[in-house]
Amino acid sequence: MDRLTMRRLAMEIGSTPMALYHHVRNKEELLVLLLDDYAARALRRPELPAHPRERIVVAAAAIHEALAACPWIVEVLTADDLMSTSALWFVEQIVDGLVECGLSPERAVHGYRAIWYYTAGEIVVRATAARRREGDDRATYREQVFGDLDPGELPRLAQVADRWAPLTGEDTYLDGLRALVAGLLVIR
Amino acid sequence: MDRLTMRRLAMEIGSTPMALYHHVRNKEELLVLLLDDYAARALRRPELPAHPRERIVVAAAAIHEALAACPWIVEVLTADDLMSTSALWFVEQIVDGLVECGLSPERAVHGYRAIWYYTAGEIVVRATAARRREGDDRATYREQVFGDLDPGELPRLAQVADRWAPLTGEDTYLDGLRALVAGLLVIR
DNA sequence: ACCTGAACACCGTTCAAGT
């Protein structure tokens, strides 16, 4: 988001910064156009399983996959609710799947929101973690913290301290998604 | 994150930008110091229920509450894993609660990660939504999209279109958190 | 309608110099 600058874009296309402002009100608008374009091209609709619960998982995973391939887009898009028109079909599948599983339309919307929070969070956290790995003195700081854990005060963390990095490096998006969906379908 | 500038900070404390660099390597380091300071002050430890499942919910909700009161911090902190030492106690409670509910230590760490993704996502999405509400032409664009929905193609969304804004405005963090925790505890 | 140049009001950071 910060790495695209109006001036550099203008230079790369052999124009001037001000020419851009003739086609776009400001940088924000340009980013939203980029977002919509990317969404339209990257969100290919997958074949959906018949079982509504699996349909939810597949639709959410498709959104997740498109975003994971292009994490900068998340910075732009963490708006209200993934609001590119080409993404609405996926939202429909999720909401519909939840309704078919017995939720009221209202609870289905809330359920979709929870899935979106989880999905957006996974992307944002992983993206900033990856960005920070380049300037890696934060990583060594973490190692030091986990090395110095007091097993009396934080026994569980001390227990997994040496496995923390590989464990949190594993891609468990789908496991968490399945858990969340399962939990949403438990009627309390 | 962008709104704190080295130059303005220097001016406000009656100093020069360069004096700051004598105490801090760069802006990133200053932000991390701010983060740690905020975490140490804002994360007051709540009384925890005996039931491990409720303990998880209460610990996660405490983190969420501290972040919701100060959403700019999330921009800084969406690092690997909420890594202020003063937050580790909360992580311990969550991991321990999951283990007491029968998960292996490894699955408990993954479960904590899922909870963190969900929590961070909720904060980020709500924060950027709120930021965007100021320049509100994106909101009217959304209204237009939801007004023009084709009920043949997207029936569920058309069905809830007029209630979308209030529905997504509701604070359902706790509901989603409970669903996620419940799902994590279902052994498959 | 579409583009340009110069300017405004900013950034983070480096460098050489001061006490």
Place this chain on the structure above:
DNA sequence: ACCTGAACACCGTTCAAGT
């Protein structure tokens, strides 16, 4: 050790002018 001033290499955006 701690601070300063001037400078470097950038930003997004406005404004007045050109074709």
